Amino acid sequence: MTGVPHGGAPEGGRYGEAVFPPERAGEDERIDSGALAYDGFSMARLRALGVGPGWTCLDVGAGTGTLARRLLDEAGVASVLAVDRDVRFLPPRPGLDVRAADVTAPDFAPGTFRLVHARFVLMHLAERERLVSSLAELVAPGGVLVLSDAVDLTSDRTPDTPYTVAMRAMWQGLRATIGTDVSVVPAYPHLLHGAGLERVAAEIHVPPLQPGSPISRFWAETWERSRAAMLATGAVDDATLDEAVRYLDSAACAALSAGMLTAWGWKPDARPQR
Ligand SMILES: C[S@@+](CC[C@H](N)C(=O)[O-])C[C@H]1O[C@@H](n2cnc3c(N)ncnc32)[C@H](O)[C@@H]1O
Structure with missing residues (x-):
């Protein structure tokens, strides 16, 4: 295993290359803002699935x-192996093993592993359908695979606010550069079932977009880092993007954030039935 990217790179390079390079100052804070917005939902689901001691x-x-x-x-889990292409933000500690890998x-x-978890990762990777199957293979019998990714909740009927214009340009720009695709995320339950997992289910959580909230900071930072990709779509210009950032932090902000879909499925337990 290496940290070297595998497979054909999209036009703008893979995640962490042209867009979201980890060496750019503040990238850890951007990821932390997203985590702050969604960690509570993720932990509640993992606890409800029984993840705990052992x-x-x-x-x-x-x-x-x-x-x-x-x-x-x-x-109070027994251990976590944290894997990332770039592990500079992952200091190891007792119980936490860290590995650089693609x-x-x-x-x-x-x-x-009894729990295999991936959040906001597969949506950025072109091989996501194959990856659901290969991650399912890493689940021990009786264990669970939990996948979370973004769902775009803007629609053709959503009014054109600075927020929705920027959001649409962001998804379009990320798709054209690093290959991010959130359109497949609602199909995750189907993909988990197809990977041989059982008792598949899913839910969506949407953090409220309020001025100064972690999710508002996350979108503002994400737009800043993907500004070139967003401008290249022609769907937004610099002035509109600046307006969208101000809108996020204003009392006029009245928008629905992208949500996080979490889908899970259980590996059949190979133990003979008594
Ligand atoms: C948006 S961040 C999400 C981080 C974390 N899962 C969370 O929800 O807070 C995506 C992470 O996936 C990592 N990543 C992207 N492509 C990867 C790959 N091919 N192999 C391993 N990690 C990858 C990035 O380096 C980055 O840390």
């Missing part, structure tokens, strides 16, 4: 490791 966990694309640490500190590499085989 569990071995794999967190794929672990980012700054907020969830890995909460699994250890709050859920999860799309064919030789990515870190063992099997």
Whole structure:
């Protein structure tokens, strides 16, 4: 296993290359803002699925490791292996093993785990459908695969506010550059079922967009980092983008954030039935 990207790179390079390079100042704070907005929902779901003492966990694309640490500190799991292409934001600590690896590499085989978790990772990777199957193979019998990714909640009927214009340009720009595609996210339950998992289910959570909230900071930072990709779509210009950032932080902001869909499925338990 290596940290070297595998497979054909999209036009603008892969995640972390042209857009969201980890070496750019503040990238850890941007990831932390997203984590702050969604960690509570993720932890509540993982606890409801029974994740707790004795569990071995794999967190794929672990980012700054907020969830890995909460699994250890709050859920009391036995261990977490946190894997990312770039592990500069992941200091190891007791119970937390850290590994630099590209999860799309064919030789990515870190063992099997009772929980395999990936949040805001697959949507950025072109091989996402194959990856659902390969991540399912890393789940131990009786264990669970939990996938979370963004769902775009703007529609043709959503009024053109600075927010919706910027949001649409962002999805379009990220798709054209690094290959991000959130249109497939609502199909995750179907993909989990197709990967041989059972008792599949899913839910969506949407953090409220309020001035100064972590999710508002996250979108403002994300637009700043993907500004060139957004402008290249022609759907937004610099002035509108600046207006969208001000709108996010204003009392006039009346918009629905993108949501987080979490889907999960269980690996059949191979133990003979008594
Ligand atoms: C948007 S961040 C999400 C971080 C974390 N999962 C969270 O929800 O806070 C995406 C993470 O996936 C990592 N990543 C992207 N492509 C990857 C790949 N092919 N293999 C391993 N990690 C990858 C990035 O380096 C980044 O840390």
